[in-house]
Structures are given as structure tokens and as C-alpha cells.
Amino acid sequence: MKHIIFHLDFVSPYAWLAFERLPEVLEGFSYSVEYRPVLLGALLKQHGNPGPAGIAPKRAWTYRHAAWLGHSQGVPLAMPARHPFNPLPLLRQALACSRDGSINRFVAGTVFRHVWQGGQDALDAERLTQLAAELEPQLQPEDPDSADGARAKALLRGNTDAAAARGVFGVPALEVDGKVFWGYDSLPMLRAYFEGDAWFEQGWDAAASVAQGLPG
Template identity: 75%
Template sequence: MKRITFYLDFVSPYAWLAFERLPEVLGGLSYSVAYKPVLLGALLQRHGNPGPAGIGPKRDWTYRHVAWLGHAQGTPLQMPACHPFNPLPLLRQALACSDDGHVNRFVAGSVLRHVWQGGQDALDAGRLAALAAELSEQLRPGQDAASAAPKALLRANTEAAQAAGVFGVPTFEVDGKLFWGLDGLPMLRAYLDGDAWFDGGDWEAVSRVPSGLAG
């Protein structure tokens, strides 16, 4: 059985699309998934990347693209009332349900649906309270979104992701290899199927291609 680490931030529409698509893509395989919430903004900042929401025309395209992708793959997706937003309350709420920085599929799905279904404000106080109630049976004793432990887990998760080379979400890690994005899922499936391409030198060779840009 292969263990897949799924790095995600609930602010990412591609994370929601990949979450819904993953079981179908990996159908018939023996695997387990560890859902690992991270702070996307910190990953982007580390690499000086403003993200698609930081570039006006790219922001518009991204929102159109994910709406169409949701339609195409049959995944309900409505943009929340405002986006981007600060995902910290959601990340900490999820990690209040964790002992080790990973959350189960129920927790991850509950928070993703909170954001990406219904087109409402992801940070509305009443909705956050309803989400906390939905997850109440998953909470670790004495923990909630404001506790110290979830904050520490999020920091550790994000630092671990940075150390592993994760630069965006969703990212899937298996056997030390990283597969980024919704469109990386077919490549992940091919690797898990034992595609001979991965036994050649192409995976490592790309990192040795010299840059033609000065500096």
C-alpha cells in the first residue's frame, strides 16, 4: 500500500477539485491518503510568488477556469462571497481535529465544502460556528481553533512542506516525489501504476537544465 500525503489549503479551489477527483483517479489501487493542511500564503511568499489572485487578469482567468473545471468534472463549485481570504481560522479549525498535523477525509471535506459550495462568506462568524459544530466530534480533547496546538501544527506542517520542496497546493507526495496540481493527478496515477518512464533519468534530469536568464 502506498501512502500519499496531500498538502492542501482550503483557500485553493484546485485543492477542492483535486479532493473530489482523487478517489476516481486512483480507483483500483491500494493506497492511503494523509491530508496535511498548510498555509499557502507562506509557501508563495517563500518563492516570491504573488499567486494568481495577485495578478488581475490571471485572477479573473483562474476563477473562470475553476468554475468551468467544476462544471466539467461534475464537482459543485461556487466562488465564495470574497476571495482570496485569510484561511487561518479554517486551517486551525481543521487541525484542532488532529494529533499529528494530518486530518481525515471527513474533516478536510467538511472544510472544503464550507468554502466552495453555496457561494457564501467563508469567514462569516455564524457559518464558522456551524462548521465547528459539524466537526465537534472530531475535535481533540480541550482543543478548538483558538488553541495553541492547532497553531503549532500548522506552523510545523508549513515548514515541513517548505523543506520538502512544496511550492503550491494541491501537492501530492509519495516516495519522496512531488506531484503538483489538479492536472498532476494523471502523472501521479501513472507513477503508482509503475509507469517505466519514472525508472529513466527524466525525473532528475530536469533539475540540471541550466537557466538562460541572467542573475
């Protein structure tokens, strides 16, 4: 049985799409999934990447594309009232339900739906209170010597640093056997890997070994 580490940030529509479609894409295979929230903004900053929302025409295209994918593939997706937004409250709320940095599928799905269904403001105070009530049965007790969500904050930093060290530069990123499959459109490639496609024996490394053609 293969084990997948699913690096995610709730601010990403493609992470939501991948979360919903993964069970269908890998139907018939035996695997486990470890959902790990990371701070996308920190990963982008590390590589000097403004992200899709940092380029106005790309921002418009990204939202159209994500909405189309949801529409065409039967995944409910409505852009939130404001985007991008600061996902830290959501990431920390999710990780308050964790002891080791991973969250279960119920927690991940609850927060994703909060953002990507209904077209509302993801950071609306009343909605955040409702979300907290939904997640309350999943909460892990705080350590006696910590306060103000210190454990969740530390878990988020640890997840993000560990993801960067593994070569993760964006989300969704699905890691299996040390290979990182980035983006929603990598799901067919991930399935091919599970199917034992012989290309991965040499093609994976060969494709990435091409010489750099621009000055360093």
C-alpha cells in the same frame, strides 16, 4: 501499498478539485492518504510569488478555469462570496481535530464543502459557528497547559515548514515516495507513476536538470 501526503489549503479551488477527484483517479490501486493543512500564503511568500490572485487578469482566469473544471468534471464548485480570504480560521479549525498535523477525510471534506459549495462567505461568523458544530465530534482535547488553540497553531506552522522543506511551493501538492506532484492537473501524472510508467526512472530527474538560461 503507497502512502500519499496531500498538502492542502482550503483557500485553493484546485485543492478542492483534487480532493474530490483523487479517489476516481487512483481507482484500482492500494494506497493511503495523509491530509495535511498548510498555509499557502506562507509558501508563496517564501518564493516571492504573489499567487494567481495577486495578478488581476490571472485572478479572473483562475476563477473561470476552476469553475469550468468543476462544471465539466461534475465537481460542485461555486466561488465563495469573497476570494481570496484569510484561511487561518479554517486551517486552525481543521487542525483542532488533529493531534499530529494530519486530518481525516471527513474533516477535510467538511471544511472544503463549507468554502466551495453554496457560493457564500467562507468567513461569515454564523457559518463558522455552524462549521464548528459539525466538526465538534472530531475535536481533540487541548493540552492542559495550552490555551487559545495553541496546538492547532503549532501544527499549522509545523506542517507548513515541513512542506517547504520537502520542496512544496503551492497546493494541492501530493507527495509520494519523495516525489511531489503539484497542481490539480498533475493527477494523470500521479496515476502514471502508480501504474509504473518507465518514464519516471530517468525522466523525472532529467527533465529538471536543464541548465538555467537567465542570470542568477
